[in-house]
Amino acid sequence: MQTANTPKTSMYRNPFRPGAGHLPPYLAGRSAEQEEMRKLLSQETITDNAVITGLRGVGKTVLLESLKPIALESGWLWAGTDLSESACISEDAIAMRLLVDTAAAASSVLFEQAQHQKIGYLGDSEVQRFPLSYETLESMYRATPGLVSDKLKHVLEQIWKLLKNTEVRGIVFAYDEAQNLSDHKQEAQYPLSALLEVFQSLQRKGIPFMLLFVGLPTLFPKLVEARTYAERMFHVMTLSRLDEAASREAILRPVEGHPIQFGENSVNTIVTVSGGYPYFLQYICKEVYDLWIAKVTANETPTIPIENIIRKLDSDFFQGRWSQTTDRQKDLLRAVVALDSCDDEFTGMEVSNKSKELPIKPFSPSHVIQMLNTLSDRGLVFRNRFGKYSLAVPLLSNFIRRQYD
Numbered sequence: 510m511q512t513a514n515t516p517k518t519s520m521y522r523n524p525f526r527p528g529a530g531h532l533p534p535y536l537a538g539r540s541a542e543q544e545e546m547r548k549l550l551s552q553e554t555i556t557d558n559a560v561i562t563g564l565r566g567v568g569k570t571v572l573l574e575s576l577k578p579i580a581l582e583s584g585w586l587w588a589g590t591d592l593s594e595s596a597c598i599s600e601d602a603i604a605m606r607l608l609v610d611t612a613a614a615a616s617s618v619l620f621e622q623a624q625h626q627k628i629g630y631l632g633d634s635e636v637q638r639f640p641l642s643y644e645t646l647e648s649m650y651r652a653t654p655g656l657v658s659d660k661l662k663h664v665l666e667q668i669w670k671l672l673k674n675t676e677v678r679g680i681v682f683a684y685d686e687a688q689n690l691s692d693h694k695q696e697a698q699y700p701l702s703a704l705l706e707v708f709q710s711l712q713r714k715g716i717p718f719m720l721l722f723v724g725l726p727t728l729f730p731k732l733v734e735a736r737t738y739a740e741r742m743f744h745v746m747t748l749s750r751l752d753e754a755a756s757r758e759a760i761l762r763p764v765e766g767h768p769i770q771f772g773e774n775s776v777n778t779i780v781t782v783s784g785g786y787p788y789f790l791q792y793i794c795k796e797v798y799d800l801w802i803a804k805v806t807a808n809e810t811p812t813i814p815i816e817n818i819i820r821k822l823d824s825d826f827f828q829g830r831w832s833q834t835t836d837r838q839k840d841l842l843r844a845v846v847a848l849d850s851c852d853d854e855f856t857g858m859e860v861s862n863k864s865k866e867l868p869i870k871p872f873s874p875s876h877v878i879q880m881l882n883t884l885s886d887r888g889l890v891f892r893n894r895f896g897k898y899s900l901a902v903p904l905l906s907n908f909i910r911r912q913y914d
């Protein structure tokens with residue numbers, strides 16, 4: 510750590526922001542994804558939609574936030590929301606969701622438009638006072654005959670008829686936590702399939718409405734399971750940890766001009782301990798910086814208390830998840846983290862074989878699969894499309910190893 514001469518107390522501000530969806534002081538290492546998005550936005554006819562996926566805390570939501578101004582600057586409207594508390598379990602509910610989001614995104618544009626131009630479909634006076642309100646869209650939706658997907662297609666087509674006379678290039682429908690979208694066979698409700706079908710059909714007609722789904726690694730397999738053509742419909746951007754250069758930027762840029770600076774050793778320690786995962790970078794930097802501020806103002810010599818920080822991270826981030834697992838599940842995870850490939854992907858057979866080498870009661874392959882599926886429901890592991898498994902929480906393997914060291 511280095512300090513500049515006699516800083517003002519007010520300059521001791523901690524810029525780091527650990528927390529779901531909290532915009533980081535500096536968004537490091539995501540320019541390739543932003544460039545990718547610019548390319549997608551330059552499509553004349555939409556053939557590629559986007560999926561942004563990755564583990565918890567890797568920075569999906571804040572990347573999504575950064576894409577919105579890019580889309581707006583290129584003339585697109587931005588509709589969408591966070592589906593974490595999603596009530597989109599029926600086809601009708603997802604249709605309403607889309608109409609609410611579209612009305613919100615399109616209202617201002619059509620209001621201005623209505624001043625200059627007659628829009629026959631909705632009636633002049635109505636449009637001038639309430640341009641494309643949700644109520645207008647909903648009544649149009651209700652009045653359209655057919656299946657939910659027919660109704661929705663019709664309303665969205667009408668919206669484009671209005672928009673295409675404006676400067677608007679198209680609409681991005683951006684949904685965070687989209688892994689929560691599902692078809693529900695038992696209730697004969699297929700909201701996810703309906704959504705994919707509607708967009709595929711609109712895009713085939715040349716309507717520039719683009720889907721941008723953001724979610725955990727279970728998301729893309731889910732889309733493909735719902736509609737096999739989803740594989741060709743989406744361009745998948747998988748976010749991973751930041752590389753060393755980007756991690757260093759995430760640490761150093763936010764404190765540029767600040768009186769307390771990270772020294773070379775501190776940066777290296779933080780890069781190593783965080784594994785380059787954005788949430789952990791923010792978390793560790795925040796802890797270290799808070800501590801340093803306290804020490805500097807007390808005229809003490811600050812160091813990085815990395816053991817303490819790891820312990821605090823364990824109790825804040827991992828312990829809650831760990832304490833909800835049974836003893837047998839803990840044994841199983843212990844076998845998982847004993848595999849060389851545990852931070853990549855592994856099979857049930859590999860875990861079963863490894864369990865025989867450890868001081869635990871061994872697991873048969875079928876038992877492993879059954880338990881991995883339970884752990885998957887709890888968000889600790891996930892199964893990819895090829896039937897292999899991965900840990901769903903970054904750096905979980907290190908934490909589990911620490912429990913047995």
Ligand SMILES: Nc1ncnc2c1ncn2[C@@H]1O[C@H](COP(=O)(O)OP(=O)(O)OP(=O)(O)O)[C@@H](O)[C@H]1O
Pocket residue numbers: 526527528529530531532533534535536537538539563564565566567568569570571572759787788789790791
């Ligand atoms: N590129 C980045 N550079 C620096 N910090 C980042 C970056 N991306 C994310 N962060 C920080 O990491 C934390 C997690 O980010 P975010 O909430 O976007 O992750 P997420 O992938 O959406 O997580 P979840 O799966 O829980 O929704 C936040 O504190 C954010 O500020």
Ligand SMILES: [Mg+2]
Pocket residue numbers: 529530569570571685
């Ligand atoms: Mg998120």
